[in-house]
Amino acid sequence: MAVFFNESTIDAEAQGDGVAIKHLITPERVNSDKVRTDQIRLDAGAETDFSVGAGDLAWAHVLDGAAVLVTDAGEQPLNQDHFLFLPPGQSARLKSEAGALVFRATVPDAARFDSGWDAAALECRCMDWTNEPVLNSEFDARKRIYMVTPQLSGTKAVKGEMILYPPGTQAANHHHEGAEHFQVILRGAATFYLNDAPHKVKAGDTVYIYDNERHYFINDGEEELAFIEYFVPGVYKTVWAENAPICTWNPSGKDIKGGTPSREIAAHSSAEAHSRTDL
The missing domain is CATH 2.60.120.10 (Jelly Rolls)
Known part of the structure; x- marks a missing residue:
């Protein structure tokens, strides 16, 4: 667990x-x-x-x-x-x-x-990383910024990103196969669902997740939730729960400061992230 x-x-x-x-x-x-x-x-x-x-x-x-x-x-x-x-x-x-x-x-x-x-x-x-492209969730106001990818690091041993959840946003229920990963809460608080059981998390928390553990965040707090997450290895499979929307990320054309990003990343789902050549 x-x-x-x-x-x-x-x-x-x-x-x-x-x-x-x-x-x-x-x-x-x-x-x-x-x-x-x-x-x-x-x-x-x-x-x-x-x-x-x-x-x-x-x-x-x-x-x-x-x-x-x-x-x-x-x-x-x-x-x-x-x-x-x-x-x-x-x-x-x-x-x-x-x-x-x-x-x-x-x-x-x-x-x-x-x-x-x-x-x-x-x-x-x-x-x-503030010059990296911001990707917007197709379903709500969440944002993603890649921190380490094969293109940025030169290896598939690890993949990671920063994710921002404004109040009232949430991810879809899902699990991963072929990698373990962890999340570090940088700021904010939220409810983290693990195998459908709720857990309160806050700034300073680390959550270490194994293969096949269903999970998702709901930001039910009053401030933005920011966390970093890293997968080892960086190649794995993401599986969504039945009837859950697949997380899709679209380019915003901007970096987190609102300027022109250092590169371009095309729209993709979380399931494609490890196999994209533009990451």
């Missing part, structure tokens, strides 16, 4: 001067080794190792504050608008002048999730 927890219930471990880490998704907590997630806090002036294991891949984004990624290629400033993809074996350090809170996910031994795995072809990439 899916695992629910809030980051506030997990103790932080000191990692040196001004650095503390919360281990969120762990094999022990979810009984799976597909992915691990951490929340890393850097105090003002702190610095920490941010390297990736030889067979792993990782991604990260800033939840609060600002940081700088330091690699052999130089320094990359990071804020809440950035999404960072880190390939296997990447050597890196993370530092912050004024303090930062950073979310990081790692897929150990990532080659097992991508039959076309080519570690040498993967690169360290930093993108401004």
Whole structure:
């Protein structure tokens, strides 16, 4: 059964001067080794190792504050608008002048999730997700922004997106086959239905979902629900409940700031997302 927890219930471990880490998704907590997630806090002036294991891949984004990624290629400033993809074996350090809170996910031994795995072809990439195209739900006011896809990362080991639910919106009941996935609530609150049973979720919650577990969100709160979700592997099958509308996403022609997006993505259903060449 899916695992629910809030980051506030997990103790932080000191990692040196001004650095503390919360281990969120762990094999022990979810009984799976597909992915691990951490929340890393850097105090003002702190610095920490941010390297990736030889067979792993990782991604990260800033939840609060600002940081700088330091690699052999130089320094990359990071804020809440950035999404960072880190390939296997990447050597890196993370530092912050004024303090930062950073979310990081790692897929150990990532080659097992991508039959076309080519570690040498993967690169360290930093993108401004606020320039990515916004897709609108065909049925209501929900919005989707892809964060990591085969086109953006170069691997099918993971796929993920940010989804925004204005008050009163909801998804259709569905389940996935061939992948486990998790959702992290960034802001807002909602009711999450798991196998038809309601569960209240709020900012700071992680929901870890296994194969064949029916689920959907209803934003029955008064503010926008924003969450990120990631699938491992990034290729899977989505199955909708009988008579449920299939989630279809149409291009808005804009980014989240209302400007021209960095690329174009054509209309598609959630079931097609893993197989599209424009993602």
